Amino acid sequence: MRAALIRTLDGPSAIEIVDDHPAPTRGDDEILIEVHSVGLNFPDLLQTRGLYQYRPDLPYVPGSEAAGIVLEAPAGSPLRAGDRVVGIGRVGAVADAVAVPAEHAFPLPDGMSFAAAAALPLNYLTSYFALVERGRLAPGDVVLVHGAAGGVGIASIQIARAFGAGRVIAVTSTEQKGTLALDAGADEYVLSDGFLDAVGRKSVDVVLDPVGGDRVTDSLRALREFGRLLVVGFTAGDIPSVKLNRLLLDNLDVVGVGWGAYTRPKPGGMQRQWAALWPHLESGLIAPVIGGRFTMDATAAALGLMDTRGATGKLVIDVRP
Helix, strand or coil, X not given: CCEEXXXXXXXXXXXXXXXXXXCCCCCCCEXXXXXXXXXXXXXXXXXXXXXXXXXXXXXXXXXXXXXXXXXXXXXXXXXXXCCEEEEECCCCCCECEEEEEHHHEEECCCCCCHHHHHCCHHHHXXXXXXXXXXXXXXXXXXXXXXXXXXXXXXXXXXHHHHCCCCEEEEXXXXXXXXXXXXXXXXXXXXXXXXXXXXXXXXXXXXXXECCCHHHHHHHHHHEEEXXXXXXXXXXXXXXXXXXXXXXXXXCCEEEECCHHHHHCCCCCHHHHHHHHHHHHHHHCCCCCCEEEEEEHHHHHHHHHHHHCCCCCEEEEEECCC
C-alpha cells in the first residue's frame, strides 16, 4: 500500500512516500480503517526527531488520527464495515489503511467531512479532559487560552464555550491569529507580549496553557482566588518552574493534564469522553478549524510548516481526494 515512511530521525525532511509498504492486519480487538484524512499533531513532529516520550521503532509510518471507512471490525463492536469513523492509534495513519484499537474508534455525525473528523479526537478530547475533568470548569468561569490559534487552542476555546464558560479570552502571537481565535468562538483576544497587562491581575478563573516557556508566572498572576493553571504541553520548548509560594497567596492550583497517559489504559474512557462531545458535534458548536490541507506527497511540507510555527488551526493530510 501507499504510505509515508520515516527511516531516520532527521526531522520532517526525512519523510519519504513509498508504494509498497505492507498493509496492516487487524488484531482481535482492532478495527481496520480505509484512511481518507489524517490529522497532524505536535507529537508527530517531535517523533520525527525522536523527541517524544513514545518512540516507535524505525521504520514507521507517522500519524495517529485517521478518518475514513471501516473495512473490518471485531465481533461485538458497535461499528460495522462501511461505517464512517475516526480512530486514534499510536502511529501508522498516513497510509492507505490503518488498524486502531476498537475502543479508540468513534462514529461520525451525518454530514461531517473526513477532513473535519480527522481534526477532532486528540485536540478536543484533550481539551475536554483538561477543562472539564481536570480543570473543574464551572458555569460562568472566565477562561484564558494560550496558543489560541493552534489546534489545541481552538479546541479549548470551543470546549470552554460548549461546557459553560462565561467568557473566553484568547492569547495569540499576532493580530491575524487573534482574528482566527475570534472566528473559532473566543470573546476577545490579547497578544502574548504583555498579555497580563491586557487582561489584568486576578481576572480569570482558568488558564489553559499548551505553550509553557516564560509566560507561566504571569499566568498565575492572572488567576483569581482558587484559580487553576492547566499544564497541557510545552510547544515553546522550555519547561518552566513554578515558585510554590505563588500558589499559597491565592490558593491556586497548577494542574497537570496528561490525557493520553490517563485515558488510554482505561476501558471505555475515550468512548465516555466522545459521548460527552457528541451533542455539540451534532449541533455544530464544536467545529474544528482546518488551517491547511495537504496531499500525502506533501506530508513533509505540512510537518515542516508546523516546525516553523507557521501553522494555525489543524493541519490535515488528505490520503484520498
